[in-house]
Amino acid sequence: MSDIAMKTINSIRILSADTVQKAKSGHPGAPMGMAPLAYALYQYQLKANPADPKWPDRDRFVLSSGHASALLYSLLHLYGYGLTMEDMKQFRQWGSLTPGHPEYRHTVGVETTTGPLGQGVANAVGFAIAETMMAAHFNREGFPVVDHRTYAVCGDGCMMEGISSEAASLAGTLKLDKLTLLYDDNEISIEGNTDIAFREDVGERFLAYGWNVIQVEDGNDWEQVCAAIEHAKGTDKPTLIICPTTIGYGCDAKAGTASAHGEPLGEDNLLAAARKLGMPDEPFTIADDVYAHCRESAVRNQAAEDDWKAMFEKYAEAYPELAKEFCEWIEGGNGHLRRDDQPPGEADAQPGGRLR
């Protein structure tokens, strides 16, 4: 593993733990365990442009484990979605852009609100269905104007919920081949080891649903995860990538235990983890070369969007009516979709962690 990859992954880990520590509440363990798979996705796989977060043909990312929101905020900060370090320090504070669980239309780069376990998996299936339907309606020979993937990340808790099973069954039936679900298989949940309540073979279950299942040997190795994501692109089914990870990775006092799940690591443990992972003692410190490294993915994605725009211009010349309809669908001008600038309703207007 290159030094800068390791440094970026460990920056994600410690920044996530810093936010939870400062807030004195939250979930540091899952972000620390999932940092390598998140890095593989954001650095090398996700087709999404932070300079234009609403690009219609972007890949969608859903953090179904909404309690691990610190991970998503760390990614949005590092990958240039406009969350500042000050926003990171306001994690879980009333009215901040970094509420306890990610909220759609509240924080740029959050594609859907998550927190209720399993729900994000079903949302992701919905995104993948929408992509398939839009592609069937709008794409023409030589013009794949709708051609994006949906990625979701979930943990044991999501897998225990019935909603994820129901949605996964539908995804298998519909052969939603552009859907990839990364399973953070850390064998720890809120009440301890998953052995006490969850012993099923998740991979076998998804095979029965008609999914392609990839078992990664070490979910802590971002290159293995990256290869698995790449492999998923070549199949005609949705793909589950099972990633064995360690909750609270890097924090010797808590790694692999339920106490890493839903409480701050503690000042001393966090300092020890930062030192073990080669991070600075000072919280909320990110090295310049890490920022520069993350920006490389933005350059790749800007080029991808430029190519798409050039294609769309030619599409609009060849199929003006379809192009007009596409824009109406995206902008919601024809009542197909709600506008993104529509103010949130009363029910979802209160940022902050209501779920524990």
Ligand SMILES: Cc1ncc(C[n+]2csc(CCOP(=O)(O)OP(=O)(O)O)c2C)c(N)n1
């Ligand atoms: C439907 C639902 N039930 C309960 C909760 C409360 N809750 C939040 S996180 C969690 C445990 C999640 O376990 P896991 O997915 O294994 O996450 P990890 O321990 O790896 O952080 C629970 C029960 C919730 N968010 N949603």
